[in-house]
Amino acid sequence: MGCLCSKGTNVNNHVAEYEAKKETERRQWPTELTPPEEVTVKGNDASRNSQPSMKSSLRLGSSVKAEPVEQNTKDKIINRPASGHRRHLTLDSMRGRGRQEPVSSIMSLPHGAKGEAATAGWPPWLTSVAGEAVKGWAPRSADSYEKLKKIGQGTYSSVYKARDLKSDKIVAMKKVRFVQMEPESVRFMAREIGILRRLDHPNVMRLEAIVISSQSGSLYLVFEYMEHDLAGLLASSKVKFTEPQIKCYMQQILRGLEHCHSRGILHRDIKGANILVDSNGSLKIADFGLATILNPSKKHPLTSRVVTLWYRAPELLLGATDYGAAIDLWSVGCILAELFTGKPIMPGRTEVEQTHKIFKLCGSPTEAFWKKTKLPLASSFRSQRVYKRSVSQTFKDLPSSSLALLEVLLSIDPQERGTASSALKSGFFTSTPLPCEPSKLPRYPSSKELEARIRDEEAKRRRGESGKGGKEDDASKISNTRIAIPEGQGKPNMSTNYHYNQDSGNAFPIVPPRVKNGCAHQSKSVIHPNAAGYSWNKKMNDDPDHSVHGLRHNHPAELMRQGTGLHQPMVDSSDFHPKNGRRGLNNDSRGPRKNKMNYSGPLIPPGGNTEDMLKEHERQIQVAVRKAQLNKIGSDAENNDTN
Numbered sequence: 001m002g003c004l005c006s007k008g009t010n011v012n013n014h015v016a017e018y019e020a021k022k023e024t025e026r027r028q029w030p031t032e033l034t035p036p037e038e039v040t041v042k043g044n045d046a047s048r049n050s051q052p053s054m055k056s057s058l059r060l061g062s063s064v065k066a067e068p069v070e071q072n073t074k075d076k077i078i079n080r081p082a083s084g085h086r087r088h089l090t091l092d093s094m095r096g097r098g099r100q101e102p103v104s105s106i107m108s109l110p111h112g113a114k115g116e117a118a119t120a121g122w123p124p125w126l127t128s129v130a131g132e133a134v135k136g137w138a139p140r141s142a143d144s145y146e147k148l149k150k151i152g153q154g155t156y157s158s159v160y161k162a163r164d165l166k167s168d169k170i171v172a173m174k175k176v177r178f179v180q181m182e183p184e185s186v187r188f189m190a191r192e193i194g195i196l197r198r199l200d201h202p203n204v205m206r207l208e209a210i211v212i213s214s215q216s217g218s219l220y221l222v223f224e225y226m227e228h229d230l231a232g233l234l235a236s237s238k239v240k241f242t243e244p245q246i247k248c249y250m251q252q253i254l255r256g257l258e259h260c261h262s263r264g265i266l267h268r269d270i271k272g273a274n275i276l277v278d279s280n281g282s283l284k285i286a287d288f289g290l291a292t293i294l295n296p297s298k299k300h301p302l303t304s305r306v307v308t309l310w311y312r313a314p315e316l317l318l319g320a321t322d323y324g325a326a327i328d329l330w331s332v333g334c335i336l337a338e339l340f341t342g343k344p345i346m347p348g349r350t351e352v353e354q355t356h357k358i359f360k361l362c363g364s365p366t367e368a369f370w371k372k373t374k375l376p377l378a379s380s381f382r383s384q385r386v387y388k389r390s391v392s393q394t395f396k397d398l399p400s401s402s403l404a405l406l407e408v409l410l411s412i413d414p415q416e417r418g419t420a421s422s423a424l425k426s427g428f429f430t431s432t433p434l435p436c437e438p439s440k441l442p443r444y445p446s447s448k449e450l451e452a453r454i455r456d457e458e459a460k461r462r463r464g465e466s467g468k469g470g471k472e473d474d475a476s477k478i479s480n481t482r483i484a485i486p487e488g489q490g491k492p493n494m495s496t497n498y499h500y501n502q503d504s505g506n507a508f509p510i511v512p513p514r515v516k517n518g519c520a521h522q523s524k525s526v527i528h529p530n531a532a533g534y535s536w537n538k539k540m541n542d543d544p545d546h547s548v549h550g551l552r553h554n555h556p557a558e559l560m561r562q563g564t565g566l567h568q569p570m571v572d573s574s575d576f577h578p579k580n581g582r583r584g585l586n587n588d589s590r591g592p593r594k595n596k597m598n599y600s601g602p603l604i605p606p607g608g609n610t611e612d613m614l615k616e617h618e619r620q621i622q623v624a625v626r627k628a629q630l631n632k633i634g635s636d637a638e639n640n641d642t643n
């Protein structure tokens with residue numbers, strides 16, 4: 001099956017074709033990996049033009065046309081049974097069903113029977129809400145793994161290195177945070193499972209097993225253990241990728257993405273930190289927590305609050321709710337340039353700034369676009385200044401074949417970005433030097449344990465510090481001010497350390513260079529944003545007045561009062577996800593988040609020009625930081641008084 005591309009008709013044909021095949025597959029292999037019903041509804045309108053509002057008028061930059069979607073036989077879903085059976089080999093000893101295989105992960109069960117999931121050993125809180133997600137599988141028991149070390153902390157998960165005691169294999173166990181009693185919470189956890197079960201490709205992280213801990217009621221997703229992620233490698237001053245190595249990584253990323261798109265799945269959070277690499281140079285796209293399934297038969301608007309800010313496509317920033325695979329390709333373009341330059345290319349701190357950076361690099365949309373567009377946030381982001389595209393100038397040192405691909409991937413018009421399949425056919429991969437073999441990639445020492453240790457030590461240090469206070473100089477006071485990292489712009493648990501931004505001469509709190517895995521990223525004066533983790537008031541979603549991009553409370557003063565939180569223009573609760581919606585809710589299933597300065601969205605009401613917006617935005621940030629400073633000084637003084 002070919003990839004989804006931005007061309008409406010291709011999307012239409014291929015998604016329809018995909019759905020037809022899926023149906024056949026379901027009939028032939030009813031126990032196969034069927035996404036849960038609750039989950040499949042999230043799709044957007046893939047059957048019509050993917051970005052109609054952008055499409056009509058955005059014709060900037062790229063002159064390269066998307067190639068027609070190709071049939072990719074290796075991705076044909078008809079092949080699923082074979083690979084599915086690989087997963088269904090085994091039997092958990094505690095269940096006593098099926099046939100025993102030496103390397104066990106997930107057990108296949110007879111399908112169709114009502115309550116099958118319950119009899120397989122899944123707890124009722126799961127089967128009552130998300131039976132489909134685990135259908136055909138049985139849980140592994142937590143006893144069959146030995147937890148070795150915590151290696152990662154995601155926004156809604158903790159990841160452990162563990163040993164599978166049956167196979168002796170080292171795995172990664174992702175403990176998913178959710179509330180058992182909250183059906184919505186369970187459903188979204190199930191959504192990630194459903195999506196992972198649809199995928200089967202060497203460059204996509206494979207869900208090997210699901211583990212239920214009967215003691216804690218926790219649920220773990222088990223994956224192959226990967227030593228590195230691209231962001232971590234890029235952050236290391238010792239790592240400098242050569243052109244054949246970059247081509248090798250890019251080829252693997254695009255192959256993985258081609259597979260996802262061919263199965264109707266948008267990843268929606270492509271970034272270096274979610275591109276994992278093992279010690280053999282094999283690369284896998286991970287973290288499908290924000291992914292969605294495009295379902296042409298059930299059209300729903302999608303949320304535009306997806307993808308980590310630095311990697312977020314312009315149509316999303318402008319509020320598109322009907323988008324396609326092109327959003328992932330934009331992120332891939334950002335990664336391509338980052339692999340060459342060694343640092344993120346558009347590190348915006350806010351959506352306003354991000355949009356501005358994009359227009360500066362990729363050219364502003366035309367007058368005709370602004371006139372015609374119906375994108376909800378277009379008027380908020382319109383700049384008085386017209387920027388010419390400067391990709392080739394900015395990246396003039398890049399090899400020409402990579403520049404050509406970059407130009408395509410960083411097209412403002414999503415339709416011009418082509419597809420993963422067309423990118424794979426670009427001259428970038430056929431010109432010399434050719435991509436190296438994954439096995440020829442250098443072996444890097446694993447840094448996960450080290451990073452985890454640094455993180456723990458940092459957390460301990462901070463805990464210790466919070467009791468002291470009052471001794472630092474001004475700059476370190478700012479640096480240690482315990483304002484949580486703006487939601488979605490870092491990992492509050494991993495790094496609450498802020499640096500005085502000397503460069504910009506203002507007291508903007510910035511995270512240490514790199515936040516993921518506690519490893520420092522090279523970019524020094526920027527906040528590392530995470531996917532769409534902005535504060536969102538659930539009421540907004542419930543209230544029809546606010547349901548579609550109704551930025552009703554977006555007046556700066558109101559936003560500041562609320563902690564600079566932008567109410568999410570979530571469009572449909574079916575696309576509502578813990579990762580982009582639930583963060584910051586009072587009833588957040590992961591517990592309340594205190595001391596949070598929520599991330600700001602566009603702080604200026606629609607209509608202003610970008611420069612003014614940025615100035616005003618900067619001013620407001622400074623006010624917020626000064627306020628936080630004063631609070632900190634106040635609480636330090638209080639602490640000193642009481643000590």
Ligand SMILES: Nc1ncnc2c1ncn2[C@@H]1O[C@H](COP(=O)(O)OP(=O)(O)OP(=O)(O)O)[C@@H](O)[C@H]1O
Pocket residue numbers: 151152153154155156157158159172174205223224225226227229273274276286287288289516517530531
């Ligand atoms: N298979 C794996 N092998 C090794 N490390 C992993 C694996 N999967 C995830 N990790 C590490 O665990 C961390 C968190 O994982 P993941 O990104 O899936 O969680 P998340 O809660 O979705 O995070 P995020 O907040 O970034 O979206 C990552 O930084 C990653 O490096």
